[in-house]
Amino acid sequence: MAARFVEDAASAVLDTAQELLARGLVDVTSGNVSARRCDGALCITPTSLDCRVMTLDDLVVVDPSGQVVGGWRQPSSEMSLHLACYAAFPEVAGVVHSHALHASMFAVARQSVPAAVDELAMYAGGEIAVADYAPSGSVALGDAAVRCLADRGATLLANHGMVAVGRSPADALHITTVVERAARIVAGARALGRVVALPGPGEDALHAYRSARHG
Numbered sequence: 014m015a016a017r018f019v020e021d022a023a024s025a026v027l028d029t030a031q032e033l034l035a036r037g038l039v040d041v042t043s044g045n046v047s048a049r050r051c052d053g054a055l056c057i058t059p060t061s062l063d064c065r066v067m068t069l070d071d072l073v074v075v076d077p078s079g080q081v082v083g084g085w086r087q088p089s090s091e092m093s094l095h096l097a098c099y100a101a102f103p104e105v106a107g108v109v110h111s112h113a114l115h116a117s118m119f120a121v122a123r124q125s126v127p128a129a130v131d132e133l134a135m136y137a138g139g140e141i142a143v144a145d146y147a148p149s150g151s152v153a154l155g156d157a158a159v160r161c162l163a164d165r166g167a168t169l170l171a172n173h174g175m176v177a178v179g180r181s182p183a184d185a186l187h188i189t190t191v192v193e194r195a196a197r198i199v200a201g202a203r204a205l206g207r208v209v210a211l212p213g214p215g216e217d218a219l220h221a222y223r224s225a226r227h228g
């Protein structure tokens with residue numbers, strides 16, 4: 014397929030970055046958001062800038078090789094992670110990287126988030142795995158994440174956080190929220206006693222997820 018893109022990518026990135034903070038999924042300068050533009054370039058949040066004061070002028074445009082082609086700031090230090098997702102998945106047009114608390118707890122414990130919550134299966138495809146550890150900002154981190162994202166909307170990054178992919182930044186933000194809620198619910202359910210998995214192998218949910226992602 015031709016690569017999917019987002020109309021008005023810059024506004025979509027800024028709105029999503031600010032909503033990511035408003036929902037408490039990141040601290041003020043952590044986390045980053047990007048979108049694929051119609052020309053194939055990426056619009057991405059800059060490194061180390063409080064997104065409460067971020068404007069459209071602060072966003073950075075990079076080509077698919079990571080060369081800066083627009084904006085005056087440095088792109089996010091996790092640019093390689095974003096580039097890897099777009100290179101691997103033409104149907105993806107939005108990427109959100111976050112340090113959501115409960116998802117990060119699972120990432121530190123190196124435990125996947127099981128498909129025990131309906132909405133996780135529906136919107137993210139099922140169980141959310143932990144990608145192999147690689148240092149922040151490295152090309153290897155992008156490679157590790159991509160290996161887990163072929164049929165899932167998100168993956169945990171070992172000892173770090175989460176990355177989610179979607180049809181747009183808003184879609185990736187929604188998946189981020191769903192995974193974080195599922196991680197919180199599972200952690201609480203374990204404290205109460207046990208976690209009961211959803212019945213069946215989850216093929217219907219995975220099929221629905223794939224249709225939504227590729228449709």
Ligand SMILES: [Zn+2]
Binds near residue numbers: 044091110173
């Ligand atoms: Zn990070």
